[in-house]
Amino acid sequence: MSLYTRSITHGLIKPARLNFVRSLVHHDRGRPSRIVSTLLLSQIRPVDFIDISRTKRPRIGILPNLFATHDLHYFTDNNRKNVDFPPNAKGFLYLHSPGPHAPLSLFSLRFRICESAEEGRDGGGRDLMLPNGTEPWEKSMKWMLRHGFVEGLVESGVIASPPVLEDPIYDTLFRRKHKTIVYKPGQTFSIPLSPAKKTDCYSLFVVGEGEVVPLRIGGWRAFTAMLNIKDELTVYVHLTLSRFQHTPKDLIQICLSEDATSELKKGTVLPYLKVMGHNIMQPVGTPNGEDPLQSANRILRNQGEVMHSKIEARRSSRL
Incomplete structure (x- = not known):
């Protein structure tokens, strides 16, 4: 930090x-x-x-x-x-x-x-x-x-x-009126589902100090079909970080933050959904050659460690 x-x-x-x-x-x-x-x-x-x-x-x-x-x-x-x-x-x-x-x-x-x-x-x-x-x-x-x-x-x-906000990715980040930004592990964000949804991807940004990683979450059509959704439904989810990954695609998963339907309970890792790097926008401020999912995982882990250390420091000061 x-x-x-x-x-x-x-x-x-x-x-x-x-x-x-x-x-x-x-x-x-x-x-x-x-x-x-x-x-x-x-x-x-x-x-x-x-x-x-x-x-x-x-x-x-x-x-x-x-x-x-x-x-x-x-x-x-x-x-x-x-x-x-x-x-x-x-x-x-x-x-x-x-x-x-x-x-x-x-x-x-x-x-x-x-x-x-x-x-x-x-x-x-x-x-x-x-x-x-x-x-x-x-x-x-x-x-x-x-x-x-x-x-x-x-x-x-x-x-x-x-x-330092001169990089073009920040122009995209601030120009978008509706955007999802994640900067800490376990941060809940909402995603609207609808049978009329035309795109199979949902975009979000993982943001750290001097770093921005654009990501996509794909598989929404298959996920919506699995739930047999007839009307619009908003799900509240967060990113979870795997401790036992073998490839970059296993680094981050989508987990449900609140009960949505009888089939979807809080804490469920949602099937069909995959977190991927963005197909157009590239990460900014990350090490050269680092996979976008590795960058996002690193940012969220580092932020989680900072938050944990501050919580422990406050607890110690009260003793």
């Missing part, structure tokens, strides 16, 4: 150096209404509370050393038309992590709707959602890097160095 990830996920943050971004949020093109002093929920103060309700493209200015301004957009689902933010958009911009020890490339900028700084610091409130009601409004680390937010994080000492 790199230093910049440890700086955020391990709590090694210097509170005295958190006035980093100094973003100015405008409700119009005139004077700023509020100054946001931090993107960390644990350090939110009343001065960081902003109201972007019913505004279109509120503008953010980055200070003290970056004087560019940038607009935040709120889009409809179908035609990407820029619309006003909803009437309840009052709260805080913050740096979101998908989970403990997640790679920095998966961090994003989100907006937490809440009533006070105390509620935000305590983890209360809820994330602002897109108009479809199922996905949060967010800006990717790629966007943050492009618009100067990451430089502010580095300058303040919150992270040691920006992530």
